[in-house]
Amino acid sequence: MYEPDKTEARWQAFWAEQRTNEPDLDHAERPFFNLMMYPYPSGEGLHVGNLYAFTGADIFGRYQRLRGRDVFEPIGFDAFGIHSENYALQVGTHPMDQIPRNIANFERVLRRAGIMYDWSHTVDTTDPDYYRWTQWIFLQLFKAGLAEKKEAPVNWCPSCQTVLANEQVIAGRCERCDTPVEQRLLSQWFFRITQYVERLLANLDWIDWSETTKVAQRNWIGRSDGARLWFPLEQREIAGDSHDPEQARREAIEVFTTRPDTIYGATYMVLAPEHPLVERLASAEQQDEVNAYQRATAATDLVERRKTEKAKTGAFTGGYAVNPATGNRVPVWIADYVLMEYGTGAIMGVPAHDQRDFEFAREFGLDILPVVASKALIGADQDPAAFDLRVGEEAFVEHTEDEVLINSDRFSGLAAEEGGRAIVDWLGERGLGEPHVNYRLHDWCISRQRYWGPPIPVIYCSECGIQPVPESDLPVLLPHVEDFRPDAGGVAPLARAEDFYRVPCPDCGAEGRRETDVSDTFLDSAWYFMRYPSVGFDDRPFDAERTKRWLPVDMYIGGEEHAVLHLLYSRFITMVLHDLGHLTFEEPYKRFRKHGLLIKEGAKISKSRGNVILPDQYIERYGADAFRTYLMFLGPFQEGGDFRDVGIAGPERFLKRVWDSVIGAIEGGRTGFDDPDVERALHATIRQVTQDYESLEYNTAIAALMDYLNVVRAEGRTASVDEVRPLVVLLSPVAPHIAEELWARLDEEPSVFDQAEWPTYDEAKIHTDDVEIPVQVNGKLRATVRVERGASQDVVQEVALQEENVARHLEGVEVRKVVHVPDRLLNLVVG
């Protein structure tokens, strides 16, 4: 009798006692670092989505192990952060008490699920032995000039009462609580990730990652090629050759554009309402209107402001600038459709060729002047320099190969792209233009005005300014404070803990004050995988030898939701540590594969829907093996699938039958292969399962195993031990407990993961002597015939023609053509 609860408990105890899953980190000869994204240990318990991801990753790890690799498969807990803090606030506990309970609960479930973790090398980001090195990493960036404190407009969540990184703002709302985000001008710590943007982009071309993830990163980085142009302010004359270009630029409005070719159509300019030049440009008579508009914008939250479909609003400043190409003076407006944080916070308005500018010009009666048109439209007989193009209800924005410039002086008639380059060159001679690449990506704001994170290791000295905490003083311990509530004014909770922040300057001893902000959780997770092999080394973040042996990560499996956050930050931190000489590699993950998303009965799983699945009850009822098998069977791992309770019955029955068949084989005592069909099925199954594990297609691997079992036990047949031994091995990555038990009962030495050889297949044994060939007439199936493998067309055709059904369809018509694919198909084309 198959009793999963007993079997699973026995083998989990065996693994723990024998330290089966703890590779020798110093001497492993064929190291394989199998990594999965560590979870946030929530108070609600381990989510089935976590277990889905972990199981898929675990199968890959176990498979690599059976292929002879020394697999290191660690787990840790991403336990700092707003989520934990909010949960503690909600249930009225302290995170320092709550988190260890959550972690213990997670560990219990993960052990119960039979994941091959090395429990002697876990990471907890809230452990001072860990965050000490998170602080150390901050210091390395600080010393390298890659961490800077600057006053900047930042995203402020009024509900969480903290600053958010751009990546944490989803459609203008806080990713945590969905509250519309405000902009505030605050002094914050930033990591200069923008300095690495080209490398982050370039390496995407060669790292082995899911293509969709690479695309998401490219989009996020948002490289756009264009030019910077300077429109001199009107009260100054246009800077001529005799002027210093630097001077000219200081007295001008700088814009970024991807369409410098359209500058002759720039009939006005728009500044973001917060733009520093607004004050200077605003005329006395427009001052009130400008101020009113600025106030109105400031009062609007980002969600409202960034609505695309919203009608265009704005205010005229009363000031003018000069279009450096035409020499015409153009009015300068402010409008909220221009955003301070993208480009230069100012644009040239080209209403004929930009839909937004078009709408704005229409609203305020500004000139609309087309300067680009297709050759076909112009025709051969017209002069592009004076072409009269009428603009309809929309801007003319298509950007095609055959467009040429019109109404653009001497550039008229040039192809648009070429003309754009020529114009930028020409403006460049006067210092008023240059090619420029702009990025959507901003520097990474790591300051958080919250409690539950690693304190940023900096001291502000009244005498000597910003001082890093000496490395020897790390960690800066997060004190246990009772009132860890965030503050609406943006003051960090630690700023209320005088014992914490009052310290002498580490350099001069004068009165100093600690930084009271903590760092972003994403900094914790940007390097956690580097710590795993070096857990236990107290005097260094990562040991050189261990790191060399195990990193970079061989396989990383995780959710697509981290495509642009965690994965980008950890690449950045790895590059920095590489450049500073701490690492020998610059990309952290050799391979990354995303897993799909689980839904339940067609609906998204979420707390608010109340359809959250906790694995505990299922493991309790069906056993970990059956639950794992079901999770992996319900759909392609990389695409996700639909979880339905009733579906577990299939895998559950399958495992019972495996048990009965193997036990039956052992009791029967027969060896060898007496049935060529079974042997053939075995070899085909080994081939299929091997390919599927390799490519993470676990659902079809399991289907293949079910298929094979159906062959083995057909019509009350009793299997031989040689027929079932490979089945046990092939199944073991998915259902490790039952596999261990059956392996042992087959009189083999445990553990199957150390003792078994991965089964090999013989292509020749998969082939039969005969093949079944479908016979089509005009592409429609009319019969199947059995012929010898490799039979010639003549032979196949002869056999086919004897089929009554084929002959009938050939009656009275002429065979015009015969398509024969050897061993695959015969198609008779009649006319």
Added chain:
RNA sequence: GCCGGGGUGGCGGAACGGCAGACGCAUCGGACUUAAAAUCCGAAGGGACGAAGGUCCCGUGUGGGUUCGAAUCCCACCCCCGGCACCA
């Protein structure tokens, strides 16, 4: 709007130029049982004809195309999911 991914039986999904629906769930029929559950055996995309073995037609979101042959490749469109979005 832009960028990804996807639309196949009652359901989850296979197949990804060559016998559509593997494998499984649910369903139905049978065996076992006093009975039920469990287990085992079998049926099954839809339709038409046939007593039956069978035979034919229709079928992979819609419409076109390429091909001897298309779920699979190409073009256009519709719908769903995920991401980004007044990004200049």
